[in-house]
Every structure is written in structure tokens, then in C-alpha cells.
Amino acid sequence: MTIAATRTGVPGSKTAETPAAGPAAAEPDTASGRTVPDGTVRHLRIGDLDLESGARLPAATLGYETWGTLNADRSNAVLIEHALTGDTHVTRGASEEPGWWEQLAGPGAPVDTDKYFVVSINILGGCYGSTGPSTPAPDGAPWGSRFPLVTLRDTTAAEARLADALGIRSWYAVLGGSLGGARALEWAVSFPERVRRCAVISIGASSTAEQIAFAQAQTLAIRQDPSFNGGDYYGGPEPEAGLALARRIAHITYRSAAELDVRFGRNAQDSEAPLGAASLAGRGRYQVESYLDHQGNKLVRRFDANSYIAITEALMSHDVSRGRGALGEALAPATADFLVAAVDSDRLYFPAQSRALAEALPGDVEVHLIEAPIGHDGFLTEIGQLSSQLRENFFG
Amino acid sequence: MTIAATRTGVPGSKTAETPAAGPAAAEPDTASGRTVPDGTVRHLRIGDLDLESGARLPAATLGYETWGTLNADRSNAVLIEHALTGDTHVTRGASEEPGWWEQLAGPGAPVDTDKYFVVSINILGGCYGSTGPSTPAPDGAPWGSRFPLVTLRDTTAAEARLADALGIRSWYAVLGGSLGGARALEWAVSFPERVRRCAVISIGASSTAEQIAFAQAQTLAIRQDPSFNGGDYYGGPEPEAGLALARRIAHITYRSAAELDVRFGRNAQDSEAPLGAASLAGRGRYQVESYLDHQGNKLVRRFDANSYIAITEALMSHDVSRGRGALGEALAPATADFLVAAVDSDRLYFPAQSRALAEALPGDVEVHLIEAPIGHDGFLTEIGQLSSQLRENFFG
Numbered sequence: 067m068t069i070a071a072t073r074t075g076v077p078g079s080k081t082a083e084t085p086a087a088g089p090a091a092a093e094p095d096t097a098s099g100r101t102v103p104d105g106t107v108r109h110l111r112i113g114d115l116d117l118e119s120g121a122r123l124p125a126a127t128l129g130y131e132t133w134g135t136l137n138a139d140r141s142n143a144v145l146i147e148h149a150l151t152g153d154t155h156v157t158r159g160a161s162e163e164p165g166w167w168e169q170l171a172g173p174g175a176p177v178d179t180d181k182y183f184v185v186s187i188n189i190l191g192g193c194y195g196s197t198g199p200s201t202p203a204p205d206g207a208p209w210g211s212r213f214p215l216v217t218l219r220d221t222t223a224a225e226a227r228l229a230d231a232l233g234i235r236s237w238y239a240v241l242g243g244s245l246g247g248a249r250a251l252e253w254a255v256s257f258p259e260r261v262r263r264c265a266v267i268s269i270g271a272s273s274t275a276e277q278i279a280f281a282q283a284q285t286l287a288i289r290q291d292p293s294f295n296g297g298d299y300y301g302g303p304e305p306e307a308g309l310a311l312a313r314r315i316a317h318i319t320y321r322s323a324a325e326l327d328v329r330f331g332r333n334a335q336d337s338e339a340p341l342g343a344a345s346l347a348g349r350g351r352y353q354v355e356s357y358l359d360h361q362g363n364k365l366v367r368r369f370d371a372n373s374y375i376a377i378t379e380a381l382m383s384h385d386v387s388r389g390r391g392a393l394g395e396a397l398a399p400a401t402a403d404f405l406v407a408a409v410d411s412d413r414l415y416f417p418a419q420s421r422a423l424a425e426a427l428p429g430d431v432e433v434h435l436i437e438a439p440i441g442h443d444g445f446l447t448e449i450g451q452l453s454s455q456l457r458e459n460f461f462g
Numbered sequence: 463m464t465i466a467a468t469r470t471g472v473p474g475s476k477t478a479e480t481p482a483a484g485p486a487a488a489e490p491d492t493a494s495g496r497t498v499p500d501g502t503v504r505h506l507r508i509g510d511l512d513l514e515s516g517a518r519l520p521a522a523t524l525g526y527e528t529w530g531t532l533n534a535d536r537s538n539a540v541l542i543e544h545a546l547t548g549d550t551h552v553t554r555g556a557s558e559e560p561g562w563w564e565q566l567a568g569p570g571a572p573v574d575t576d577k578y579f580v581v582s583i584n585i586l587g588g589c590y591g592s593t594g595p596s597t598p599a600p601d602g603a604p605w606g607s608r609f610p611l612v613t614l615r616d617t618t619a620a621e622a623r624l625a626d627a628l629g630i631r632s633w634y635a636v637l638g639g640s641l642g643g644a645r646a647l648e649w650a651v652s653f654p655e656r657v658r659r660c661a662v663i664s665i666g667a668s669s670t671a672e673q674i675a676f677a678q679a680q681t682l683a684i685r686q687d688p689s690f691n692g693g694d695y696y697g698g699p700e701p702e703a704g705l706a707l708a709r710r711i712a713h714i715t716y717r718s719a720a721e722l723d724v725r726f727g728r729n730a731q732d733s734e735a736p737l738g739a740a741s742l743a744g745r746g747r748y749q750v751e752s753y754l755d756h757q758g759n760k761l762v763r764r765f766d767a768n769s770y771i772a773i774t775e776a777l778m779s780h781d782v783s784r785g786r787g788a789l790g791e792a793l794a795p796a797t798a799d800f801l802v803a804a805v806d807s808d809r810l811y812f813p814a815q816s817r818a819l820a821e822a823l824p825g826d827v828e829v830h831l832i833e834a835p836i837g838h839d840g841f842l843t844e845i846g847q848l849s850s851q852l853r854e855n856f857f858g
Contacts, residue, residue: 119737119738119745120738213742214741215739215745217737272728273728274722274723274727275719275726275727275728276714276719276750278728278750278751279710279722279751280714282748282751283710283714283754286703286710287707290686290687290703291686296743297742297743311686318672318675318679323671326672327672329671331670332670332674332781340779341779343517343611345607345610346607346610346611346772346775352671353671354675354678355675355678383736385728
């Protein structure tokens with residue numbers, strides 16, 4: 067994989083600066099939110115992080131983007147958290163490069179960037195601007211196999227330093243879907259006084275055994291790639307086949323069986339012949355195989371395999387009640403208004419898990435169902451279905 | 463992987479004899495069904511096979527087991543077809559080695575081996591007695607990468623030769639679950655006059671796009687193992703890690719999310735610490751990961767990776783209507799009485815697919831639901847739930 071450029075046209079973390087260790091410090095062009103155009107990745111040094119595992123991550127940097135202007139009383143900041151392989155480009159900015167949640171955020175959208183100051187942060191461990199396995203450790207070499215396990219609680223604590231640096235005492239709202247929803251929930255529970263509204267979409271209160279199981283298969287697919295080299299593959303061939311396989315497995319779970327069947331059925335890919343070869347190795351592909359090949363190869367071109375592992379491990383760690391008692395007890399301190407939503411056809415993050423979360427949250431929280439046959443990915447493609455709920459409840 | 467011995471105590475196909483090519487010919491100890499004890503693998507040379515792909519498989523052998531005695535008018539023969547990694551040992555015989563469907567077949571069971579002559583055939587491509595990638599090709603070397611794609615229709619045609627050799631003109635019944643159910647269905651449609659009753663359990667009329675997708679991930683996991691060597695790994699290290707990963711992926715789909723969550727939840731394995739390590743590579747496992755490690759390693763000890771690919775490809779080929787018109791047209795020639803069943807919690811072979819099959823079958827076929835929270839594997843563990851239906855409809 068070569069991260070030539072992210073979708074925003076800004077180089078990925080392989081080229082991110084890695085300032086020396088130090089306490090959280092906003093750089094002049096960062097705190098103002100002004101000198102860098104909207105929707106452009108910028109970077110903030112947040113210093114050393116003590117992690118849940120007991121390890122320390124020194125000299126961490128967070129990549130982030132912003133849109134709009136923080137108002138005088140700093141009350142209009144909205145944090146949007148990306149999902150597993152997402153980046154910070156939620157919506158278009160100075161460039162017309164489209165973002166991944168434009169139905170949700172942008173001028174005139176429910177999260178109106180003419181009204182709100184919108185922030186999106188690359189998760190620690192990622193490859194879109196934040197410190198991750200592909201960025202240099204203090205010794206100048208990529209972290210690689212040495213990169214520590216960064217839980218969602220760790221990354222939330224890191225993001226609080228960025229909020230500090232931006233002068234955001236409390237978020238008007240924190241929103242996210244899938245892993246992004248887990249990040250939003252962790253924010254609302256870790257820092258109750260800093261989250262006034264919280265939308266948790268397409269994820270439950272913790273990663274379940276099945277979700278951990280699918281995640282393990284994906285990380286193993288990468289780790290078993292002969293080019294993985296224990297995670298120290300930078301400068302050599304990269305574990306592209308393993309990452310592409312991981313993505314195939316994941317992508318199946320992101321779509322519903324019905325969606326795959328309606329789109330592809332048992333069709334052969336173009337003129338390929340799935341039954342027409344003398345040996346197994348030579349047969350043609352079914353259309354759905356070709357589709358998943360494409361999904362895998364597409365990710366390989368834009369994502370680092372170690373980051374895929376690091377963030378998947380973070381998602382496996384998702385458990386808002388860890389060390390906080392029973393789920394109801396764990397959620398009790400949260401003071402945010404919550405909005406919980408799920409895709410009705412989701413077969414990975416089942417609506418029942420969103421309902422269980424909603425029931426355990428303080429107050430009377432209902433679950434909004436996104437109706438989409440596509441499966442989990444409906445949280446991206448059909449987020450517009452939540453526009454009226456978001457406007458009524460959060461952004462009226 | 464070393465197939466030291468199958469569960470029946472009989473060496474696997476690596477040590478199976480490979481007689482010279484020739485027409486189907488029952489050996490003396492085969493046709494009599496007498497000189498070899500019940501529940502012991504025996505072998506039959508069935509000659510050369512012309513395959514759907516256009517390729518030819520020369521000098522094929524089928525491994526099979528039998529129980530009971532074929533009656534004088536040869537009307538009491540029941541064929542039980544195994545699933546993906548199954549073998550021919552349906553139930554115990556001369557040895558007390560337990561079989562995999564003892565709730566269904568055995569003395570006093572619905573398929574009463576005191577009354578019926580029960581036959582079980584190892585699928586072509588397998589590693590439990592039939593010709594497969596690990597058995598010698600005519601040149602004496604293992605087939606390996608040269609093994610052809612054998613569809614379910616091919617393997618059914620091969621099995622018809624075994625029925626011929628045993629003197630079985632028509633089966634009293636053909637039964638199977640999962641892949642075994644697909645094999646049973648293919649029998650009833652390919653040879654309508656030879657199947658009087660047919661039970662198709664936990665599978666639909668064809669492999670769907672999602673089933674193909676999960677299958678592709680599994681075969682890729684093996685093919686991408688550095689020891690796979692294009693399929694020619696015999697005599698060297700074997701693609702154990704790839705096969706174990708394939709099994710993990712499969713096993714997740716064989717169980718329901720609820721079953722995994724109730725059994726394992728987010729528990730750590732013994733004293734291992736999923737969050738407690740300085741680097742990602744060193745962390746402890748969740749219980750569900752350890753469980754899937756165990757499932758993967760268990761299969762590696764008893765199964766050949768190429769056979770896993772060959773049979774998975776056969777399952778991908780499952781489409782009873784291929785070349786036979788619409789599903790209703792394709793099924794119309796079948797004259798068997800059908801029994802269709804599904805596990806209510808199955809998330810791979812959905813009950814809806816069994817219902818679609820039942821609706822398309824000639825006559826009025828209802829779907830019996832096995833009630834089991836476990837998921838797909840309920841077709842093995844809970845088959846006893848069909849005992850009364852099987853006795854009433856088939857074996858009264």
C-alpha cells in the first residue's frame with residue numbers, strides 16, 4: 067500500500083510531522099481554526115499518553131479537520147467521529163472533494179456548517195493524520211510491531227486534549243456511526259460534562275463475541291500474510307493480500323445477504339466461467355467474488371494494514387461498562403441527550419443491541435430505525451433518513 | 463496436517479489405494495456389503511468421470527461406509543450425505559467410535575439400521591476415502607493443484623455408479639444437511655426415478671451470493687498461506703494457518719451471534735489479558751478467540767486444505783436449477799416425497815431459503831423448523847427434533 071494522498075488531497079500520516087514529545091500544545095494555525103481552509107487535515111501534538119494497557123505512547127499527534135467557525139462563547143462545536151477505515155473528511159470544504167457524511171453535515175445540512183463549528187478527528191492508530199503504526203516512533207523508524215494497543219477510552223482521552231487546545235469546554239454534540247458511534251458513546255460516558263448531545267448510530271454498548279470473532283478473522287488474515295513480517299513491513303513489500311482479505315470478510319458483514327443476492331445472485335463476472343476450468347485455480351469468478359476483490363483492492367490502495375489491525379483491536383476493546391459496573395451504572399453519569407439509531411437490516415451491529423443500549427441509557431431514549439435493505443453500511447448511505455430526527459432533537 | 467487416522471480408525475485417503483482406471487466395478491468385498499464390518503470405510507473404483515467443466519477425472523475411487531443389510535428386493539437402501547468437512551461415519555458400527563448423526567441413524571433410530579441398509583459416501587474431492595487432491599493422480603504424485611473442479615452434479619453422477627455397483631436401483635430415501643442436503647437434492651433432481659424420499663435440511667436450492675462470498679474468503683485464506691504453494695504442498699509444510707483461518711470464518715457462520723454471546727460474551731480466556739500488553743502482537747485473547755483457535759486447530763489435524771477448497775468450490779457450485787430452467791421447472795421432474803427442514807436461528811442458510819425451496823418443489827411441502835439457538839450447526843446437534851417427522855413421513 068502506498069498512501070499517496072487521502073481523499074482530501076493531503077498526504078496521509080506517513081508524511082505527517084512528528085514533533086518532539088511534549089504537553090498538549092495548540093499551534094498557532096491550529097487554535098485559530100482560521101489559517102487552514104475548512105476540510106483540510108491539520109495536526110496537533112498532544113504529548114505523551116498513558117494507556118489502559120499500562121504502556122505509554124510518547125509524542126502523539128492527532129490529525130483533524132474543521133468546518134465553520136467556533137462562536138464567541140465556544141458553544142457550537144460538534145464532533146463527528148469516523149468509522150473503522152474512515153478519515154476526517156466528513157464533508158467537502160475548501161476543495162470540492164466530497165466527504166463521507168454529506169447528508170449529515172455541510173451548509174444547510176442537519177449539522178449546518180454555517181452555524182456549527184464541526185470537528186472530525188482521525189482515531190489514534192489510524193493512517194489519516196494521527197499517530198499510528200506507520201508514523202515514526204521517537205527513534206525515527208515507523209512504530210510497526212511496537213505500536214501499542216490503544217483502546218477507545220485511550221483515544222477518547224487523547225481527543226479531549228484536542229478539545230482543550232481548541233478551547234472547546236463542552237461539545238454541543240458528538241455523533242458517530244459504527245466505530246464512530248462507539249467513540250461518541252465513550253466520549254459521553256468518559257466526559258459527561260463535556261458532551262451535551264450524543265448520537266450513537268449502528269453500534270451497541272460493547273463489541274459482542276461475534277463482533278470480536280469477525281474482527282479476529284480479519285486481523286489474522288493480515289498477520290498471516292507472508293509480507294506482514296510481524297508488523298515491520300515498511301520499506302518492503304506490504305501485506306496487501308492479507309489486508310484485502312480482511313476487507314472482504316468485513317465487507318460481507320457490512321452488507322445484508324439480501325443486498326448481495328439482489329445485486330449479484332449467482333451471476334458470473336462478465337465472460338468469466340465459474341465452472342469452466344480444468345483446475346480449481348483457473349476457474350472464472352462469480353460476480354460477488356469480483357465485487358469483493360474490488361472492495362479489497364480499493365482499501366489496499368488507501369489504508370495501512372497495521373492501522374487496520376490497530377483500529378480493529380480498538381473496536382474489539384469497545385465496552386463502555388468496563389470497570390464501571392453494570393451497564394446501567396456505567397451509563398448513569400452521562401448527562402447528554404441521546405439519540406440512538408440502527409439500520410433495520412444490519413446483521414453485524416444488530417438493532418437489538420442498539421435497543422439494549424437505549425434501554426440502559428438514562429432517561430427515555432428511543433431507537434430510530436433506518437430502513438435500508440443494504441445492511442450495516444446504511445449508516446453511511448442512508449443517514450439522510452435521520453435528518454428530521456436530528457433537526458428536531460438536536461439541531462432545531 | 464497429517465491425517466493419521468479418521469475417527470473410524472481407518473486411514474484417510476492419503477493411504478487409500480488408487481487402482482488403475484477402469485469402468486465401475488464392485489470388488490468382492492464391496493458388493494456383498496458383508497465381509498467388511500458395518501461402519502468401516504471401504505473403497506470402490508468407479509472409473510473415469512467426465513465433469514461439468516469439460517475436464518476428465520480419471521480412475522476415480524469413492525470411499526463409503528454401510529450399516530445393516532440390503533434386503534432381497536433391494537428396496538431398503540438409505541443414502542445419508544455428509545456436510546462440508548464431514549466423513550462417512552454417520553453412526554457407530556463394529557467399533558464403538560461415535561458417528562456424527564446418531565440421533566438420526568442407528569439401531570432403533572428413525573433411520574433404523576436393523577431395518578434399513580444405510581450407505582454414506584465421501585464426497586469426491588474429500589479426504590476420507592474418495593479421490594481428492596491429496597490422493598495420487600495416474601502419475602503417482604498427489605493431484606494437488608491439478609485436481610479439477612468437481613461440482614455437486616459431478617459427484618452425484620459418481621455416486622450413482624456406486625449405487626449401481628451395490629445393486630441399488632432406487633434409494634428408499636436420501637437425506638442430508640447443509641452441503642449434504644444439497645447433495646440429497648441434487649440426487650432427487652438428477653435421478654428422479656432413483657430417489658423415493660428426500661430430506662433436504664438446512665440448505666436452499668442454490669448457494670446464494672452471500673454464501674459464495676463467505677466461501678471465497680475461506681478459500682482465499684488457504685490460498686494465501688505461504689505454505690500453500692499453489693496447492694502443491696504435499697511432502698512439505700502444509701497451509702495449516704490458512705486452513706485454520708478458513709475454519710474460523712466458517713465456524714462463526716455456523717453459530718448464531720446469540721450463541722457466541724451467551725457462551726463467551728467479552729470474557730478473557732483464563733488468565734489472559736486482552737488489554738494487557740505493550741504491543742498489539744502480545745495481548746491476551748478473548749475467550750471467543752481461543753474457542754475459534756481451537757476449532758481451527760482441530761480441523762487442521764483432521765482435514766486436507768486442498769480438500770477444503772475442492773469441497774467448498776463444489777458447494778459454491780450448488781444450483782439445482784443450473785441449465786434446467788426456472789427453479790420450479792428444474793424441480794418438476796423430481797418424484798420423491800420431500801421433507802424440508804431448517805434451523806430457526808441459522809444465519810448462513812436462512813430458513814427463508816428452505817421455504818423458497820419448499821414452495822418450488824412439486825406437491826405440498828412444508829418446512830419443519832428445528833428450534834435451536836445455536837445457529838446452523840443445529841442441523842447436527844438437534845437433528846433429533848426431526849425424529850417424529852421422519853418416522854411419520856418417511857420411516858413409519
